[in-house]
Amino acid sequence: MTSMFQLLIDGTSREGSEGKTVPVVNPATGETFGDVAYASARDLDEALSAATRGLMSWQAVPPWERGRILKDAARRLRDDIDRIAHVITREQGKPLAEARVEIERSADFLEWGGEEARRIAGRIVPGRAPGQRIEIQPHPIGVVAAFTPWNFSMALAAKKFAGALGAGCSIICKPSQETPGSVIEMARALLAAGVHPAAIAVVFGEADQVSTQLIHAPEVAKITFTGSIPIGKRLAAAAGAVMKPVTMELGGHAPVIVCGDVDPEATAELLVEAKFMNAGQICLCPSRFFVEASIAERFTARFVELAAALRVGDGADPETQMGPLANERRVAAIAGLVEDARTRGATILTGGRRIGERGNFYAPTVLTDVPPDAAILHEEPFGPVAPILPFTDEAAMLAQANGLEFGLSSYVFTRDEARLRRLVDALRYGVVGVNGGLTHQPEAPLGGWKESGIDTEGGIEILDPYQITKHVNLQ
């Protein structure tokens, strides 16, 4: 029988050579709706040899033309947005409206990578001897191995495809096998737009086996990963052993500092939206709410009221505001964090329970009285739980906010300019959202500090991770 989601190698969709498949489950219903083909070591060898050929052909396409092709792929995604949104919602769970935003954002990234491809340029440095000059030439680094997760399966892969293909590299992507359809859709749009068929491969398989083989393959020149810190460390260590550069976009545990001078109700409204988007499964998601004691009661009351009122359901239902968690592991993890906090003395103000027996639904949850040793204050929750931590002493609060090894995103809410500057300067995070939510727009680079990552994605630097500088000294 043919799998619903096949490997894409050398422009051709096909089964894995050993015939292995795994089921793909709709997180809203628990039903298996398809299966995904797994690559064997031989399939990966074929992907590697195709990508090597693809690199030769694709890097020879003038950057201006590569830019046109990437922008055409973006147009194709936008033109087919309604159908593709259903593909994303069925496999990942997010509401259709959020799936549409994800497709738009993916298209934005492809366009941006295409624009930056058109601006590739080197420079000439005068030498010291008469007539001597040094050319600084940007070159595509080579075949890229990309590993992408299930929470924004299209958009997080789009950043890597945009940078790699814009720079002239070929790319082999291993998306999460739990959300295979989104990256396949994007790859098809890229191929239809004219990317060389051998320059793109999408493979699924046993994560450890695939990453080990691709990282060690001599054909691969660059590793890029988005996902959890533990896996990121493993992949970076493996890449380091063979001296290959990495881009690592890893997890976060964002502090949100709400100062006493803001409107508590309006701020709660903004933050409920930011917290429960994609059921909290966002690396930038606000996750530790430090609220100044003078407004904590009013903020918390409105936050709880809005969280409790969210319509939780199948993302395919247009009325749904929060979908299911993407997999059963997240439900178990969130239930474990909430139970740990409760047994240590935390109060559950709303939620704190699974909803129904079908699908991975967990109620939007708000906690207070959370003691400092509760696991939720140390582990990335990646789910719909908000611990609210009133504070009076700014210095002690900042020490706690900065006290973890995470360094991705953070948030500050205040109208006091001096305090804003002081807090923004003090936060050891790669991203600070001020008086609002955060999303990654392609025009600005974004990445983590500390254990949250290495390198950035996006911005005018979007091609940098995929280029190598050649210094040509002409005498």
Ligand code: NAD
């Ligand atoms: P996980 O750590 O097992 O996997 C994280 C991602 O890495 C998944 O997409 C998975 O397919 C991939 N992966 C796992 N092992 C791999 C390997 N050896 N080689 C290549 N890729 C591999 O955890 P999970 O249960 O899938 O996700 C839970 C945690 O992951 C969350 O708590 C969150 O911290 C993190 N996460 C972060 C992001 C992000 O955008 N930063 C995205 C998804 C998940």
